[in-house]
Amino acid sequence: MRECECVNAIKLTGLRKSFGTVEAVAGVDLEIADGEFFSMLGPSGSGKTTVLRMIAGFELPTAGTVELGGRDVTRLAPFERDVNTVFQDYALFPHLSVQENVEYGLKVRKVPRKERRERAEQALASVRLTDFGSRRPAAMSGGQRQRVALARALVNRPKVLLLDEPLGALDLKLREQMQVELKAIQREVGITFVFVTHDQDEALTMSDRVAVFDGGKIVQVGSPEEVYERPASAFVAGFVGTSNVFTGEVAKALFDRAGTLSVRPEKITFDGDAGAPGVVAEVIYAGAVTRYVVDLEAGARVVVVEQNRHGSPGTGLRGQRVRLSWHDEHVIEIPERKEPSDGA
Template sequence: MPDANPAVRLRALRKNFGAVEAVAGVDLDIADGEFFAMLGPSGSGKTTVLRMIAGFESPTAGTVELGGRDVTRLAPFQRDVNTVFQDYALFPHMDVLGNVEYGLRVKKVGRSERRERAAEALRSVRLEGFERRRPAQLSGGQRQRVALARALVNRPRVLLLDEPLGALDLKLREEMQVELKQIQREVGITFLFVTHDQEEALTMSDRIAVFDRGRVEQVGTPAEVYERPATPFVAAFVGTSNLISGAAAAAVLGRDGTYSVRPEKLRLLLDVDAPAAPGHHSATGTVAEVVYAGAATRFVVDLDAGGRLVALQQNLETSSMEVTALRGRRVRLDWDRRHEFAVAS
């Protein structure tokens, strides 16, 4: 049953910059306490939507509601939201405590309550004992957590995160993905997270909205979006997907249309003459390229029926020399029919 008053409700939201339509009629409901990701490439409209929710941009048309309240024409400070930016925007001349307390100081919250709430926010991001350090004395991950604490201390209904992990190196970014999800679960606030990184969205989110050219292509859980992409764009953008269509679909699947199957669902077999297993489809072809990546290998296979599929195989017992030797080899790809899904053209 839909939430009568979701944390965020967008209806027919549009934004034009001159002749450019950056957001082309977005409808979204984001529930209280949800970790929701808006995922898409640069220029897809996701950040513009975030800025309209925050009040930094005014919609050309449509409405923004927070907790059932229409805030479309309200200033940012009149909305029950806070934003964490990619560059963190910390005050370099203030220590950690001063940065976290700043919003409460502006609101003229008393000193004792201010200190108590700042200490609570720092505990929530695991930065006790860092109160007197300056931003320059912190690591990238610690600065990110200070920015998060500064936003959480105001106890907003919705926390907006604009690619906050983009400036971190890969290992730290992966660690912070897990930490952010744990923090969100503990504080119980709705997190609205903007990212172009598919892994971030899949790792942290309860649900994902995939954006392209100002429109929402699909909304669903990470498993729904990954396993059952609704459009060719979602199939191609979220992870790696194979699209089977045209003559290949007719020859291999026995039907018309466009279908998606993920690389890890394909088994690469050297016996090209063996029949497909019951409930499976198979296709023969030639290995055009082998990409060895340590834990796994990607095999790019040109099908006899036309088109190209990528198969992902874990390197459980094989070495780089063994898998690269398969380049140019005739092979058969086999997959369970339950793992192929029709996608809209």
């Protein structure tokens, strides 16, 4: 039986981008599988959007190559690449109907009227806007306009859809709804989605895999569970969710071993009889959960998160002496960061 010789949807090799003396992307090697929902996650200035723009063709690399479906497209113009991009600013034409907005790209390509109408209707159906074709964008909600922009990108049937923080302008509840809808749409249409975000909840919710960026480099790639439960560095542990990181004498006192160690806040519990002693410095009610800030006698300040299963706990614990405990399997050993060589 022959092994499958599968071609990646995207392959980046030695990708670098400099703006004057600033190196925005400092050597990225990455392979994204066909049909994968892949997220690029990182803070502002980490290089993720620049990488997306180089995949799209809006920026040319200073060095390295971009391959789409096994084809080197590094020096090709955006319209010569089988990709479409959805931006945070949807850029819909206000004087055109939803149907006309979705058809516009096909019209420019001189697709016959009957075919472009049918394809636009199919694209609107895929984003659950079948009955909205005659509306103008101004008469729609932010979430609906976002889906129109998505339909306009999908109607061209690209191999890869690039999404540059498309949910950033939406309010929290709508953003959470659209996270679920985007993942469902991606499964239905079956094409590769590359999603750029600085919101770790978005990346964890939607992605098959996540690449975490810092300083123009990828510092970890893995499934959401791998990145959250087994962070490769202190930066990843702190950026992807909240983490309590312990080093030096504090780590030795709490865990009886050296190194950089971490425990997620939701893995820590209050224990009346045993555990590390400390004083509750702050109690923060956040609806579904309450966050406690505890100053340990060992010299560390930690965050503990508990679900509010029995209503609000109030602020009664503030100033109280407590003991905290955790299971050994929830202690994460964070590898020491190694500086890459010049060729990395």
